[in-house]
Amino acid sequence: MTDNFLEPQPLGVPCPRCQRELQLKKGRYGLFVGCSGYPDCDYMTSADFDPGTDVPCPNCEKGKLVQKTSRFGHSFYACDAYPACKFSVPLPPVAESCPTCNYPLLLRKKTAAGERLICGNDDCDYKSEMR
Template sequence: PEVVEGRKCPKCESDLWVRTGRYGKFIGCSSYPKCKHIESLEQPENTGVECPQCKKGEILTRKSRRGKIFYSCSEYPSCDYALWNEPLKEACPQCQWPILTIKTTKSRGTEKVCPQKDCGYSEKVEKEE
């Protein structure tokens, strides 16, 4: 395995290796199975939107095992807030939830939608040209 230069495992101070698993390449601790620290090769991108659930973390852009993009809190695993649609730093005018999301469908086009299931707020977004 390839050694990650200039970095040590945050849990046990061993070397970090680039390994290949069933879902592609990842960074793992060289003292596995004693230490099970792993991290993604791709660093998640910050959206700049504060997590509405824990109010400590920020929403990051991540990739699922199957390669689909989703958005989740940087404080995971202590906060499990996650979304499939891109978050906006804009409060819902109907229920005052701190964020809205952008949702695109074939039937309705692109709209701003409240992520709260019981709210149902949506507003059409005009395409900028």
């Protein structure tokens, strides 16, 4: 990269929509990857794009849960079939069933005392032992 971080930096990767080169750009909410053909092509993704997890969505059972970032900078996990499925959770998902209610998703919660798994179902109060 050059010393001027405000200028778009070429990445040498083709855009999945129009095959022009992707660039690392700086925007209002930080760094992002966008197409060099903007405004003709408005493809963009986060600079630290994570392709997702292998955890299936418990709501639609078709999509996978992927990590996203809110406009306030907080991470959350949502179904990649959005807008057809609007399921999301605030904690990292684990593909295990709850032993209490058999809900197909547990969430990894970190506390000062350690890490534990909690049920993704709001009606269930299951919490695993500290790890």
